[in-house]
Amino acid sequence: MPTFRRNFLLILPLALFSATLLLPAGADAEPKPADESEQAAKAKVEATDLGETRNVHQHGPTLLCGQPDKAALATAKEKGIEVVITLRKEDEIDWNEEEYVTDLGMDFHQLGFQQPDSLSDDILDKSRMLLRNTEDKPVMLHCASANRVGAVWMAYRVLDHGVELATALEEAQKVGLRTPAYAEKVVDYIHRKQSGASE
Numbered sequence: 001m002p003t004f005r006r007n008f009l010l011i012l013p014l015a016l017f018s019a020t021l022l023l024p025a026g027a028d029a030e031p032k033p034a035d036e037s038e039q040a041a042k043a044k045v046e047a048t049d050l051g052e053t054r055n056v057h058q059h060g061p062t063l064l065c066g067q068p069d070k071a072a073l074a075t076a077k078e079k080g081i082e083v084v085i086t087l088r089k090e091d092e093i094d095w096n097e098e099e100y101v102t103d104l105g106m107d108f109h110q111l112g113f114q115q116p117d118s119l120s121d122d123i124l125d126k127s128r129m130l131l132r133n134t135e136d137k138p139v140m141l142h143c144a145s146a147n148r149v150g151a152v153w154m155a156y157r158v159l160d161h162g163v164e165l166a167t168a169l170e171e172a173q174k175v176g177l178r179t180p181a182y183a184e185k186v187v188d189y190i191h192r193k194q195s196g197a198s199e
Contacts, residue, residue, distance in 0.1 A: 045171050051075055055146035055176040061138040062131075064153060064175045066145040067093065070100055080138045083107045085130055087123075087143040087152060089114055116181035119151060124189050127152045132160055150177025155186050159193055 043060050050056045054066035063081060067088065076084075084101045089112035101108040111126055113119050131139065143149050150172035157168040169183065177183060191197075 063140040087148040146176025150175040151182035
């Protein structure tokens with residue numbers, strides 16, 4: 001078993017245990033109709049394909065994936081994607097993704113972070129807000145390999161869909177989360193949001 005995977009399995013249970021004992025899932029979520037919230041919580045993350053893109057998964061109308069190339073973005077547009085959210089910094093790629101996406105007629109949002117210590121509450125807040133505000137539109141959320149996507153997805157699922165933390169972690173790992181430090185930051189964020197604590 002790779003070292004990062006072994007460490008992940010050793011570190012996360014303690015954080016999950018403490019967080020799930022203390023607080024109910026979804027305490028910070030925006031109010032939703034019961035049937036809509038239940039439907040979102042029960043929807044499954046399923047593997048799918050998008051050209052050469054890595055780690056592509058779908059949850060309802062939302063695509064979660066690694067970096068799409070230009071051909072994959074064009075295909076996503078053809079499949080109905082209306083909004084692209086990237087968690088990568090501008091200098092991580094050598095072409096102008098924003099220009100290409102907007103030329104295709106899709107909305108583009110960039111909330112770039114890279115190292116775990118740059119995954120701030122502000123980025124998680126804004127990511128969740130964007131996902132909430134576009135729930136009625138087909139959205140693509142991507143980073144380089146879906147590692148960062150998994151981290152953001154875990155926070156969104158717990159706080160906005162009321163999914164249990166352990167279930168959200170499983171989803172996040174399925175999507176592509178593999179960095180324990182990202183997961184630790186998100187668990188702490190969830191804990192503080194649910195308890196009403198500030199940074």
